Amino acid sequence: MVGIRSQPRDAYASSVPSTSRDARADTAGEPRIEAARKFRKFVDHDFSTVVDTKGGFLAEEDGGVGSAGRGNMGGDGGDGGRPAHMTLAEWERLQLKKSLQRRKEGPFEPGLSVLEGGERKKCRECGSWEIDWVWEEVFGTEVCARCKEKFPEKYSLLTKTEVKDDYLLTDPELKDPELLPHLSKPNPHKSHWHDMMLFLRYQVEEYALGPSKWGSAEALDAEFAKREADKKKRKEEKFKSKLTELKRKTRAEHYRRAAREGGAGGTFGDKVGGGRHEHEWGATVEDAGRTVRACVECGMEVEEVEL
Template identity: 40%
Template sequence: MSTPARPALTDEQRKRIEANRKRALERLQQKNGKRPAQSEPSEHQQQPAVKKNKFQPPPIRKQDYIEYDFATMKDTKGGFIYDGPEPGEEDAKTLNDWKKEQQSKELPPPMDLSAMPRCFECDSVDIDKNLFTNFDVRACRKCIKAKPDKYSLLTKTEAKEDYLLTEPEIADKDLLKRIEKPNPHGYSNMQLFVRFQVEEFAWKKWGGPEQLDQEWERRELNKAKRKEKKYQDQLREMRKRTRAEEYTRKLRDGKSLGEKHEHDWSAPVTIDKNTIKRRCIDCGIETEEVVI
């Protein structure tokens, strides 16, 4: 029995079959991640692939990072961040204001020499700019070196201890002018005062250097008395502890009652075959003895 012959395909059917085969191959290559063999990648197409292989760190999300300066942050005690004006905005100065201020600080020398500031001591015009600007003190460099006891700078601690000034008096800027510098030994700024200005205020407060010395001696005497009283209290407390320990030791050894206690035992009471019990008639202590 002969098989029936296949009908011949027309040209249109062959073109359709070939087109379907090509589309199927392209879909298979795309699924496997491969490019079509007939399409050669150009130099422009290879450039992104080279860049993609290089390590590229992820970008920093700066919008999620907020930096706070805790040194300038104000604690409102309310559990939230202070959203008020920034420090320095209230008294912010423009550039013109700053220039005018600098011009007023560095004024040109006057044409009339009689109007120039002069030294208190020698009437010289070569005064120290630092003392004149910050302390309103007219003194030349020569006199500053010649009289360090008058124009030297004092720290806040020296002003409190040597001249017996209080904290509110030192903090008052109307009473004592000062300059602030970074403190190498701590975080707070160091305050410096001119010695003769501190002395003038101290003489006015205490009545003179003699009265200041008397007040200093009185405080030192009271300090010595308090120290001696504290020492005597500690010595008295130590003696109390010593006596208490001695009494406890004697009580433990039976010496605090005069003579050592001697037990007056009663007749033994038999508990079982090998155990007897005794009791002191005076103190009531009981013992059990095992007879071997």
């Protein structure tokens, strides 16, 4: 019986490529794998600390821990500017408190305070104490949420464009807070656009239909009709002007084409069809504010300007 000769262990070890990495080996002392050269030049941002201030390069600073999550005044920079000594629950409680204080809700609602009955402000429609304190501060109007929905003809909000188009008010009038107070809100279409200016309907109507502006709804309608008529007139004049220019260009192109077909190959006054055409101008005619004189034979028109 012939025995089988066993191969030494070195024969198997030599067959392993030198570039193969042994995961069982301790690689702590080996050099780290570096990134390619084209990936080395980049800026590493920590997006957990980035705050959208809605102001481009301008950041709102209040000297403290930030304003409702804006800014990064001190602290570790995480959680929208949360200070290092404050836990996440405490930070959320502080932000909720600031939000309620800004909107005048919850414990900061003046209607639920300990004021005397005569000092409390009531709704101008139903007498309720649950009024909208933001409207009271901005518009100076005491009205509750129920009455705002019940009387939309008085308490609905109008945009700046609607006020300009419907009541024919100007930009200086709308930008005067003493004349017409407005409520600013972020634009729902684009966050980087200007804030919306919302006006209270009954305040706009009191000013627009009052003696300081148009005086009455009939006068406003008459002014609106007058502006629409002027706009229509300007549009018609512009159309007639372009139509006259188009006729002039078409007529000139017609004569050039006729000259080429006649073999003359030139401009006005050349021989057309074997002869030379002499214009015989007729009397002047007023046409849409213009003085026009036409040729009796070919119908060509020229415009005369009197100096």
